[in-house]
Amino acid sequence: MDGALYLGVDGGGTGCRARLEDAAGTVLGQGIAGPAATRFGIEASWQAIETAARHAIAEAGLDAAQVGCIRAGVGVAGIGRKGARAALEAIRHPYASIAFTSDAMIACLGAHGGRDGGIVIVGTGTCAIGRIGGREMKFGGYGFPISDEGSGAYLGLRALQHSLRAHDGREGGSVLTRELMARFQDDPAEVVLWMDRSTATDYATFAPLVLRQADQGDAVARQVVQDGAEHVNGLVRALLAEGAPRVSLIGGLASAMEAWLAPDVRRRLSPTLGDAVTGALALAGRR
CATH class of the missing domain: 3.30.420.40 (ATPase, nucleotide binding domain)
Structure with missing residues (x-):
């Protein structure tokens, strides 16, 4: 298996999903795990992320050298909590690189094919997330009942x-x-x-x-x-x-x-x- 490899992980509050693809977008492996929200603790969050990733890597049949070529992107629920991003970024990993952001931001990136745009999430709560010209922004979503209007x-x-x-x-x-x-x-x-x-x-x-x-x-x-x-x-x-x-x-x-x-x-x-x-x-x- 030659060329670049990419791992995407959606570390949500109810479950974690991972997908491994090559540069052409061919799906090589997928994995799932339990909740990855940081409110459960950084160790538990990382364990869920790694479990989902390992399942995807195992399905793809990669060896250690190939795992070392993976570039990973991970969205984590609750990464905005004080110290959470730094703690995740400090964890040793086997990949060529790893980038973290919020689960909402990867939803925004996915909605627009990785390009600029915004999403309004309307579920139990509400929130607006955007990325425009390299700037990230958020409106609302401060929690019920003081916020989450329209939810x-x-x-x-x-x-x-x-x-x-x-x-x-x-x-x-x-x-x-x-x-x-x-x-x-x-x-x-x-x-x-x-x-x-x-x-x-x-x-x-x-x-x-x-x-x-x-x-x-x-x-x-x-x-x-x-x-x-x-x-x-x-x-x-x-x-x-x-x-x-x-x-x-x-x-x-x-x-x-x-x-x-x-x-x-x-x-x-x-x-x-x-x-x-x-x-x-x-x-x-x-x-």
Whole structure:
């Protein structure tokens, strides 16, 4: 096996994926492993990265000399935590080179074929990431509930707030508010108990209901989704204002929310060209 070899690794918070390719883009091997987010510790993060990489290398049948020719690109969830990048970069490895960035940035690189552009992630949370002319930028994504506007968690929170106000008689109710309150036995105290132990992921479980009711014309649901969509509009426009030549919407709620975006924003969206591992390969140097 001659020529350059490239290893791309997407080290996410729920799992790790690796792909080994040659300079022509031929897939030589793939591997998977457990979560690689730095919140689990640097050692655990690196172990997941190496496990996925070893599986890909084993599938390709490389010997030690060939492994030494690999140029690796790795995106890691939580690499922005204080000291995380330096700790990862200090680890000894067998490759010719290794480059680290965030999992969001490799998703951005993958979406635009390794070229300049931006992504707006719409899932449990929201965030805008861009790379333009060598500059990296981020808007939002500071965490729920102080940020992540337009996300699944945001839709769930806003829907519950409307439901409680409707229960009090402070505003008109709807099918959505009545269905949500029924899940808590029509008892605000039950909502409070649930709130005390709930995370952004728990709030986001209500997002499919909110979106479904909005599509069916529920007035409260439509207001919640329209408010959320306006925040997503703002994230897209922030990237465009910075000069992003392409902007893509990604994440579990991307397709559902896209229909609610402003016409001028929808017109400027571009389809993704590749996945996060493709972005990691671009980070490694494969074009």
